[in-house]
Amino acid sequence: MDKPSIAVHKFSSCDGCQLAFLNAGEDLLKLAGLVDIRHFLEAGVADEYARVDIAFVEGSVSTTDELTRIQRVRGCSRYLVTLGACATAGGLQALRNLDGSNTAWKHAVYAQPGFIHTLDQAEPVSAHVKVDFELWGCPVNGRQVLAAVQQLLFGVAPLEQRDKVCMECKRQHATCVMVTEGRPCLGPVTRTGCGALCPRFGRDCYACFGPAENPNTAALSRRLEGLGLAPADVARRFLFINSHAPAFNEAGRQHYRQGFSDD
Amino acid sequence: MDDNGFLPRQALQTLLDVLRRQGYRTIGPVVQDSVVQYRDIDATDQLPSGWTDDQAPGRYRLTHVDSPRCFAWATGAQALKPHLFHAREVLWSARRDDTGRLAFSEQEPDVRRLAVIGARACDLAALNLQDRHFLHTINDPYYAAKRQGLFVVAVHCAYPADTCFCASTGDGPRAKQGFDLALSELDDGFIVEIGSERGRAIAAQLPLLATTGEQVREATDAITEAANRQFRQLPSTHLRDTLFSRLQHPRWDDVAARCLACGNCTSVCPTCFCHAEHDDVELGGTASRHLREWDSCFSEGHGHLHGFNVRPNTHHRYRQWMTHKLGSWHDQYGRSGCVGCGRCITWCPVGIDITEEANAICAGDLPQEGSP
Numbered sequence: 001m002d003k004p005s006i007a008v009h010k011f012s013s014c015d016g017c018q019l020a021f022l023n024a025g026e027d028l029l030k031l032a033g034l035v036d037i038r039h040f041l042e043a044g045v046a047d048e049y050a051r052v053d054i055a056f057v058e059g060s061v062s063t064t065d066e067l068t069r070i071q072r073v074r075g076c077s078r079y080l081v082t083l084g085a086c087a088t089a090g091g092l093q094a095l096r097n098l099d100g101s102n103t104a105w106k107h108a109v110y111a112q113p114g115f116i117h118t119l120d121q122a123e124p125v126s127a128h129v130k131v132d133f134e135l136w137g138c139p140v141n142g143r144q145v146l147a148a149v150q151q152l153l154f155g156v157a158p159l160e161q162r163d164k165v166c167m168e169c170k171r172q173h174a175t176c177v178m179v180t181e182g183r184p185c186l187g188p189v190t191r192t193g194c195g196a197l198c199p200r201f202g203r204d205c206y207a208c209f210g211p212a213e214n215p216n217t218a219a220l221s222r223r224l225e226g227l228g229l230a231p232a233d234v235a236r237r238f239l240f241i242n243s244h245a246p247a248f249n250e251a252g253r254q255h256y257r258q259g260f261s262d263d
Numbered sequence: 264m265d266d267n268g269f270l271p272r273q274a275l276q277t278l279l280d281v282l283r284r285q286g287y288r289t290i291g292p293v294v295q296d297s298v299v300q301y302r303d304i305d306a307t308d309q310l311p312s313g314w315t316d317d318q319a320p321g322r323y324r325l326t327h328v329d330s331p332r333c334f335a336w337a338t339g340a341q342a343l344k345p346h347l348f349h350a351r352e353v354l355w356s357a358r359r360d361d362t363g364r365l366a367f368s369e370q371e372p373d374v375r376r377l378a379v380i381g382a383r384a385c386d387l388a389a390l391n392l393q394d395r396h397f398l399h400t401i402n403d404p405y406y407a408a409k410r411q412g413l414f415v416v417a418v419h420c421a422y423p424a425d426t427c428f429c430a431s432t433g434d435g436p437r438a439k440q441g442f443d444l445a446l447s448e449l450d451d452g453f454i455v456e457i458g459s460e461r462g463r464a465i466a467a468q469l470p471l472l473a474t475t476g477e478q479v480r481e482a483t484d485a486i487t488e489a490a491n492r493q494f495r496q497l498p499s500t501h502l503r504d505t506l507f508s509r510l511q512h513p514r515w516d517d518v519a520a521r522c523l524a525c526g527n528c529t530s531v532c533p534t535c536f537c538h539a540e541h542d543d544v545e546l547g548g549t550a551s552r553h554l555r556e557w558d559s560c561f562s563e564g565h566g567h568l569h570g571f572n573v574r575p576n577t578h579h580r581y582r583q584w585m586t587h588k589l590g591s592w593h594d595q596y597g598r599s600g601c602v603g604c605g606r607c608i609t610w611c612p613v614g615i616d617i618t619e620e621a622n623a624i625c626a627g628d629l630p631q632e633g634s635p
Contacts, residue, residue: 030547033547149546164523167557176612181297
């Protein structure tokens, strides 16, 4: 039997999530023995529309060209897995969706805006094609990516991690930075998968893994305000990385409007 | 020798030395990451002398005062639970050889002997409850191995935090059971009480002096005062029938609107024992480790049954936690599952107070349907 084949595609993104593969070190060599890597530009393999078993997609859909390209990628892949915050939820570039000012920004930033074919909205891959599994994070966690690959190779649906970061913090015996230092941590509404990386280094979670299941953003917003954050700062916490994810979009917008109309 | 003696402060190191000579790994309270935590220690200067804790719902701060005392704080981030019921533990592993044959190997339990210095009455009451679960209900070999090698030096609590309510659950502040030795801390040293034959053997190697009536009185008064200073309390030590008659109480919705369902309360609770199991498979599929790790009734997975979830929202999850902890524990383990340590109050990011919620739900007559 042929080895399963994979492809890694890049859309609008910073390439950081593809680095999760490249940084896997020994595991990357092992992976190369287990699968046939058909397309992965950052690793020097190019065959964009090769038929593959698993296509990983990094980046959001934010240009007219990407609209057609994502359909072709879907068409030549058995499973499509999003890789990171941009592909899964629109990422940082989806900030331009908030106030519909794409055209204004384009003219403000570029000398020849006529060459820039951005869409009004930067959107997650799932807004355009069927996605089989989503890997969150900015960037993704390499261990989590490889675990998902392994489970797909076994022919089972990868285990989705939807618990809150707090659960992992406690398992890692990280001290709660909100309770001991009053830091505006978003761990209680953010999905785990990062291994509680930031709190383990004394930093508050900035929600790069997106909303956990059953996130109580209203209660956390009230707590953040109680810690002294102005409404606009509460909005920035929720809208930083995953502003297009519905739970964070809704929580952020409540304070975004409030914050700026109060000013 | 009598069942107590006085250990001068400068001789506390001898206790550590004696335990270590007997082959114990010694852990005690240290200040790390802005909180008191049980960590490996081999010298008394690692103890948190002069540190005291200020706790409130959702808030924990340490302050340093000019005092020689090492146990002038109430509770740290965790009780003894992480040392006996590990947050993440391998149960067994499997390997596939070149011919495709699977070989399973058992994880040997950790049998190293552990001595803990500084356990509180609430910690020991919780330890007793974890024993009832792990030793007498499910007979867990990993817990049993660690438990068998555990030597406990308790410290009677004289510094309750504002979040403490052990007096109302009947579990503190005096350590009544479960210790090998118990200390009362005075400025110039410790009254040492013997709680077991193992404790007696260790005490025999300490340079103990006779206690004076004045010393015993000071220590006893401090414990009485510690109980009197607590102002939080549960309505009763047996709330099963009251809670189960109020499953439709509007307060469950009220608390669910505030609760983050983040699992911090259950993770710091010294009696919560829920766990999930999963496999960590090596890339290539030739080796796998079967792990168990702390889970929580506030997590989604905890309520999954085949095809549906029995606790889809926070209303159900908070109610499950409280009615189990304060209610159905009586049927399972013969008493309430709460020992009054107050950790769930302090470490809740939004400061939800179990005593306040229980009092609201259990107070007065059953509210009529539709009442606020």
